[in-house]
Each structure stands twice: as structure tokens, then as C-alpha cells.
Amino acid sequence: MENEIEILASFLDSFEPEVSGRSSAPVSDEDAATIAKLAAGELSEADRARLTPLLASNEQAMQQLVAALRGDR
Amino acid sequence: MDLVQRALAGDNAAVVQFERDYRPTLERVLMARGIDRIDAEDLVADIIAECFGAGKKGTMDVRLLEKFEGRSSLSTWLIRITWNRWLDLKRRDKFRGELPRYEGDEAKGADQFDRVADDYEDEDFIETDLAELMAGAIKTAFASLEPDVLVMLKLSFIHGVSQTDIARMWQCDQTRVSRTLSTARSQIAAETMRAIRAAEPDLQIDWDDFKRLCAYGIEI
Numbered sequence: 001m002e003n004e005i006e007i008l009a010s011f012l013d014s015f016e017p018e019v020s021g022r023s024s025a026p027v028s029d030e031d032a033a034t035i036a037k038l039a040a041g042e043l044s045e046a047d048r049a050r051l052t053p054l055l056a057s058n059e060q061a062m063q064q065l066v067a068a069l070r071g072d073r
Numbered sequence: 074m075d076l077v078q079r080a081l082a083g084d085n086a087a088v089v090q091f092e093r094d095y096r097p098t099l100e101r102v103l104m105a106r107g108i109d110r111i112d113a114e115d116l117v118a119d120i121i122a123e124c125f126g127a128g129k130k131g132t133m134d135v136r137l138l139e140k141f142e143g144r145s146s147l148s149t150w151l152i153r154i155t156w157n158r159w160l161d162l163k164r165r166d167k168f169r170g171e172l173p174r175y176e177g178d179e180a181k182g183a184d185q186f187d188r189v190a191d192d193y194e195d196e197d198f199i200e201t202d203l204a205e206l207m208a209g210a211i212k213t214a215f216a217s218l219e220p221d222v223l224v225m226l227k228l229s230f231i232h233g234v235s236q237t238d239i240a241r242m243w244q245c246d247q248t249r250v251s252r253t254l255s256t257a258r259s260q261i262a263a264e265t266m267r268a269i270r271a272a273e274p275d276l277q278i279d280w281d282d283f284k285r286l287c288a289y290g291i292e293i
Binding site: 003004005006007008009010011012015038039041043045048049052053055056057062065066069 | 204205207208211212214215219220221223224226227228230231232234238241242243244258261262265284287288
């Protein structure tokens with residue numbers, strides 16, 4: 001484990017969702033499409049502002065973004 | 074668990090190994106916080122004695138080590154106990170001079186500080202108190218960031234996404250991403266420490282200690 005943010009996040013992840021504040025609710029098709037646009041660098045600032053709260057709180061949404069980024073490379 | 078089982082079964086070599094493996098670590102954890110060597114050695118000696126049933130008030134009904142369930146590493150569990158004991162001592166200091174004396178205390182040889190200790194020496198306190206305090210502080214610190222900054226931070230430091238890719242998504246230059254991440258890291262450190270001090274003013278923990286404890290907590 002190399003950086004402090006990863007250490008903190010991993011420590012937090014070792015707790016139940018109600019303590020860590022994370023969610024793994026399914027991502028809607030509409031949100032998935034928006035995530036793909038963000039990964040492609042095609043999302044407007046306003047749409048990004050609407051999407052980031054979901055990415056910040058939902059691990060599945062974040063994983064979709066990371067997967068889309070890896071697919072884009 | 075093997076070392077624990079053998080030590081509890083009375084295997085002298087296991088007891089010696091347990092003490093050799095963990096005593097110096099626990100003492101270092103305390104001394105890193107500015108606790109002097111004598112106090113650190115005394116506190117750790119008490120904890121190790123209790124692990125094998127030798128309490129301050131005589132033989133314990135349940136040896137401390139029997140409470141270890143293997144839900145975390147042994148070192149994590151022992152460090153949490155050590156820190157919680159230290160917190161307990163700090164709380165006793167806070168109460169010093171404010172504790173009520175009851176009629177007959179002297180005749181019975183009752184120690185008013187033991188009354189405070191009894192309030193805290195339950196299993197839940199030992200298992201969860203410090204860890205939950207730390208988790209709450211981290212959660213508060215992450216929540217203090219704007220969502221887009223938190224997402225940038227997670228992408229960069231947890232998922233290994235390059236600053237170039239983040240800049241492309243955010244349609245900005247990489248310098249702005251770099252500056253945002255640097256500011257966010259500082260904010261996380263400051264907010265975490267602020268939350269810890271708000272919840273536990275007597276716990277004079279610094280950022281390096283906090284990170285070290287988190288690392289112990291996730292079983293490095």
C-alpha cells in the first residue's frame with residue numbers, strides 16, 4: 001500500500017457500509033451512459049457536476065468509470 | 074491463531090515468542106506518542122500479563138488473549154487494546170480530582186480510579202472504540218471535499234488513473250489537477266485531525282500516527 005489516501009480508504013472499507021458511507025446500488029442505464037461520456041472526455045461541466053456525487057458515493061459507478069477508462073486506452 | 078492457541082494452552086515457547094514478537098512493537102507504538110519509556114513498558118507489561126490472566130486485582134476469570142477472535146491480525150488487535158488503554162489512562166487523568174469518594178472507600182481499600190476503569194473495560198470498548206473513532210474521522214474528512222474533488226482523489230490515488238486522463242475528463246490542464254489533488258490531500262489530513270480532536274480532545278495523535286494506525290488496522 002503506497003499512498004495515504006489508499007490507506008485511509010482501505011481502512012474505511014473494512015467497516016460496514018453504514019460506517020464507511022459507501023453504497024453499491026445498481027447504476028441506471030442513463031447514469032452508465034453519462035459515465036461513458038465522462039470517460040471519453042465529452043461531458044459538459046454541468047453534467048459532470050450532476051454525476052460526481054454519484055461517483056463519489058457509489059462504488060459500482062466508480063468501478064464503471066475506471067473500467068471505461070481502461071477500455072478507452 | 075496458532076501462536077495464540079499454543080500460548081493459551083501453556084506452551085512456554087509460544088508465550089516467550091508472543092512476548093518477543095509483540096512487546097517491542099507495543100512499546101514503540103506508545104513511545105512514538107511521546108509516552109516515556111518507563112510508562113510504556115509498564116502499560117505493555119500489564120497488557121501482556123492480562124493476556125495470560127494476571128490482572129492487577131489478581132487472576133482474571135477470562136484471560137485477555139481468549140477474547141481474540143481472529144477478526145483482525147493479532148498485532149492490530151493488540152495495538153488497539155494498547156491505544157484504548159492509553160486513552161483510558163488519559164480519561165482517568167481528566168477525571169483526576171473530580172471523582173467522588175464514597176463512605177467506606179478507605180476501609181474497603183477501594184480505589185476511586187478503578188471505578189472509572191470498570192466503566193470502560195468491556196469487550197466492545199476494546200474491540201471497536203478507537204477504530205470507529207478513526208473511521209468516523211476519515212468519513213468526515215472525505216465528506217468535506219467537493220464531490221468532483223473526491224472523485225479526482227479516488228481516481229488518482231485509489232484506482233491509479235493518471236492525472237493526464239483526469240485532466241482530459243475534466244477538460245482542464247494537468248497543472249490544475251495536480252494542484253487540486255495536492256490541496257485535497259492537505260484538506261483530508263487537516264479535517265481528519267480536526268474530527269479526531271473534536272471527538273477526543275485528550276488524544277494527542279498526529280497525522281503520521283494516524284496513518285500508521287490505519288495501516289496496522291488493515292493488516293499490513
